Amino acid sequence: MASALQRASAIMASGTMVSRILGFVKTALLGVAIGQLSRSADAFANGNILPNTLYMLLAGGMLNAILVPQIVKSVQHADGGKAYLNKVLTLVSVALFAVTALAMLGAPLILQLLTPGWPEPQRVLAIAFAYWCIPQIMFYGWYTVLGEALNAKNVFGPFTWAPAIANVVAIGGIIVYIVLFGTSNNPPIEHWTPLSIGILGGSATLGIAAQALILIVPWRKAGLSFRPDFKWRGVGLRQTGRTAFWALLTATLMTIGGLVATPIMNMASGEGPATAALQNIWLVFMLPHSVIAVSLVTAYFTRMSELGQTGNIPEFREAYRAAAKQVTMLMLFAATLMFMAAPFVTRVLWPTGTAEGIEAMALVMRVYSIGLAAYSLMFTTQRAFFALSDARTPFAFITAQLIALIVGLLIAVNFVDAAHIGVTYAAIWTASTIGQALLALWLLRRRLGSIGGRDLAGSMGRYAIAAVPTLIVGMLLFGLATGLAPDYGLMLAVVFALAISAVMGVVYLTMLMVLRVPEAQAILRRVLRR
Numbered sequence: 001m002a003s004a005l006q007r008a009s010a011i012m013a014s015g016t017m018v019s020r021i022l023g024f025v026k027t028a029l030l031g032v033a034i035g036q037l038s039r040s041a042d043a044f045a046n047g048n049i050l051p052n053t054l055y056m057l058l059a060g061g062m063l064n065a066i067l068v069p070q071i072v073k074s075v076q077h078a079d080g081g082k083a084y085l086n087k088v089l090t091l092v093s094v095a096l097f098a099v100t101a102l103a104m105l106g107a108p109l110i111l112q113l114l115t116p117g118w119p120e121p122q123r124v125l126a127i128a129f130a131y132w133c134i135p136q137i138m139f140y141g142w143y144t145v146l147g148e149a150l151n152a153k154n155v156f157g158p159f160t161w162a163p164a165i166a167n168v169v170a171i172g173g174i175i176v177y178i179v180l181f182g183t184s185n186n187p188p189i190e191h192w193t194p195l196s197i198g199i200l201g202g203s204a205t206l207g208i209a210a211q212a213l214i215l216i217v218p219w220r221k222a223g224l225s226f227r228p229d230f231k232w233r234g235v236g237l238r239q240t241g242r243t244a245f246w247a248l249l250t251a252t253l254m255t256i257g258g259l260v261a262t263p264i265m266n267m268a269s270g271e272g273p274a275t276a277a278l279q280n281i282w283l284v285f286m287l288p289h290s291v292i293a294v295s296l297v298t299a300y301f302t303r304m305s306e307l308g309q310t311g312n313i314p315e316f317r318e319a320y321r322a323a324a325k326q327v328t329m330l331m332l333f334a335a336t337l338m339f340m341a342a343p344f345v346t347r348v349l350w351p352t353g354t355a356e357g358i359e360a361m362a363l364v365m366r367v368y369s370i371g372l373a374a375y376s377l378m379f380t381t382q383r384a385f386f387a388l389s390d391a392r393t394p395f396a397f398i399t400a401q402l403i404a405l406i407v408g409l410l411i412a413v414n415f416v417d418a419a420h421i422g423v424t425y426a427a428i429w430t431a432s433t434i435g436q437a438l439l440a441l442w443l444l445r446r447r448l449g450s451i452g453g454r455d456l457a458g459s460m461g462r463y464a465i466a467a468v469p470t471l472i473v474g475m476l477l478f479g480l481a482t483g484l485a486p487d488y489g490l491m492l493a494v495v496f497a498l499a500i501s502a503v504m505g506v507v508y509l510t511m512l513m514v515l516r517v518p519e520a521q522a523i524l525r526r527v528l529r530r
Contacts, residue, residue, distance in 0.1 A: 015160030016295055020287045022167035024348070027280050029174045031350040033200075035185040037357050039122050040192070041276035042269040044200060046114055046262070047129025049275070050103050051136035051208070053258055086229040089145055093228075096141040103134045114262045118269065121189045125197070132201025136208040143212035146219055151298060158218040160295070165214055166207035173203020185352055246391035250398050257402040264413050265425060273364050273422030281361060281426075284345055285368045288334035293327045293376035297383050304387035313448060320384045320444075321452050325459050327380050329519050331373040332467045333508045337501050338369035340474035343482075344497040351490045360419070364426045371430035374437040381440040385447070393443050401436035405429055459517070466511035474504045 034040045103110070107130040115123050147159030177199045219226075268274035273281070300323040307316040338345075342365040346358045353361075382394045408428040416424050445451050477500045485492055512520035 015157055015164070016291045019160065019163040019167060020283075020290060022164050022171065023283060024287070026167050026171050026174065027283055028349055028351060029171060029178070031280070032183050032352055033174055033178050033181075034187050036277050036280060036350045036353060036361065037270075037273065038184075038186040038276075039119075039189060039270050040125070040187045042266065042274050043122050043126040043189070044129050045276035045279050046111060046126040046266065047201065048133045048136075048204065049114070049258075049262065050107075050110065050130065051133055051140055052279075053255070054099070054137050054140065082225065083229070085149055086227050087231065089149075089226055090228045090230055092141055092145050093138075096138045100134060100137045103137060104131065107131060107134060113259060115266050116263050117267060119189070122269075125189055125192055128192075128194075128197050129201045132198060133205055136205050139205075139208045139212040143208070143215060146212065146215040150215065150218055151302060155218055155221075158215055162211045162214050166211035169207030169210055170204050173199055173206070176203070183352070185354070246395045250391065250395045253395075253399055253402055257406055260406050261409060261425065264409055265421060267413070268418045268421040271417075272419035273360055277361055278364065278422055278425065280349055281346075281365050281368060284338070284349070284365060285372065288331065288338070289372065289376050289379070292330045292334065293379055296326055296330075297323055297380050301383045301387055304384060308388040316384075316387075317448055317451055320380070321456060324377060324380050324456060325519055327376050328373055328460050329463045329512070329517070331376040332463045333470065333505070335369045335372040336467050336471040336474060336508070337504060338372065339366050339471060340478050340500060340504065341497040342366045342369070343478075344488075344493040347488070347490060347493040348497075360422070364423045367423055367426040367430055371433040374434040378433065378437040378440050381437070381444050384444055388447070390447070393447065394440075397436050397440045397443060400439055401432045404432040404435065408432065459519070462512070462515045462517050466508055466515060466517070469511060470504050470508040473507050474500055477503060 030041075030044075034044065108127055111123055111127050111130060115126060118126075143162065147162070150159055177196060180199070181196050262275065265275050265278060300319055304316055304319050304323075307313075307319060342362040343358060346361045346365060347353070350358065350361070378397070382397075385391070385393050405428055408431070409425060412424050412428060413421065441451070441453075441456075445453060478496075481496045481500065482488065485496075488496065509520060
């Protein structure tokens with residue numbers, strides 16, 4: 001079982017890595033085309049915010065909480081779960097169509113709420129982008145449903161490889177835009193035309209459509225088929241509805257949180273890191289989380305769902321603890337790399353950026369990196385609750401984090417200028433996420449009676465001890481590199497980041513071995529064997 005989980009994690013990690021690298025290229029090209037801190041970049045980011053937000057809700061809880069445990073259970077039906085999948089996919093499609101239609105109708109009002117204080121031409125540009133991007137909601141939903149069903153059938157690869165297609169299509173659209181309209185760090189709002197808007201917004205939506213529709217091929221190979229079924233009774237949808245209730249509350253709360261936070265971030269547009277820059281920094285933040293944590297936990301999630309549905313709590317605890325340890329060990333190292341390499345990575349994200357702009361974005365990235373391991377640990381714990389068909393408890397700790405974030409942001413915005421809103425948001429998010437992870441662990445311990453807390457705490461303490469000298473070495477090498485080449489460009493930034501990261505990797509692994517960390521010893525044995 002362990003080897004199967006490792007193979008599944010490797011397949012997902014490779015697909016996610018390729019997709020994220022392509023996403024990195026897409027973001028860098030977009031920065032070259034329209035800048036990172038420009039009003040045009042923020043208009044595009046806000047026009048695309050509805051489908052992106054809804055996708056995070058779908059993939060991050062609502063459908064994920066519903067689908068995998070229930071599909072695992074439905075496989076025991078005489079038809080292997082086909083009836084259940086047909087009913088759920090029909091229901092989700094109807095809901096997605098309704099949400100998409102409502103979003104199209106409400107786009108002007110929504111953008112009015114999200115962009116207080118913006119000049120009217122900038123808001124009109126954001127609304128124009130929104131009309132092109134909102135149809136992504138349908139395709140994001142289908143991608144999530146089709147992909148999670150494949151995961152539940154232990155077909156892990158397509159779900160993580162499909163986003164590569166979306167990024168390829170979007171990269172093609174940005175290249176066409178650059179060829180036709182050139183590049184600028186701050187394109188004037190009045191220079192946008194229906195054609196230039198359509199190329200950027202339309203290619204983004206076309207990519208998401210390709211990402212979803214390509215999953216039809218592995219869906220059929222997995223022995224699944226779809227026939228619309230509007231009779232939503234008879235195969236356990238009532239249990240799904242009970243789970244969905246809390247997921248829906250969570251989704252609603254997160255949407256409200258976004259409605260509060262996004263206008264505050266938009267206040268920084270044209271002054272410092274705002275919506276566009278924060279979204280792109282989040283892309284970097286999510287790279288190690290998606291490649292490592294999501295890949296590991298998704299593979300463990302199916303196993304935990306099977307154990308949770310059969311009531312095998314002792315083995316469930318072991319599976320959770322194994323996932324939590326591996327995720328924390330790897331993500332603490334990823335956090336040290338991100339903290340060290342933030343200026344280098346920002347230069348890659350924005351090859352034409354100014355020194356001041358690069359420095360401002362790098363500071364935000366470093367603050368975010370402090371909460372990386374806590375975020376991934378919270379994600380692991382959240383999936384443990386979902387595997388138990390419990391979306392109510394995750395609602396509790398997500399609510400606590402959002403309240404802390406919103407209250408902190410509303411207070412802090414009165415004391416900082418527009419140029420520092422981005423880094424302030426990152427700091428408050430990081431602090432609230434660390435608290436959220438601790439609360440989630442405590443709630444899981446209450447649910448299971450025990451999660452092996454001493455063992456977990458001891459292991460995480462050793463990982464933290466190993467991370468300290470790793471970060472010190474990395475920052476010393478960073479200072480040496482930037483002292484020798486203070487005006488480093490794109491290629492030198494890549495070289496510096498890779499070289500210093502390699503040294504830090506050796507230091508971290510050495511420290512783990514000195515501290516006799518079993519997980520590191522097992523990884524090293526596998527590498528040496530191969």
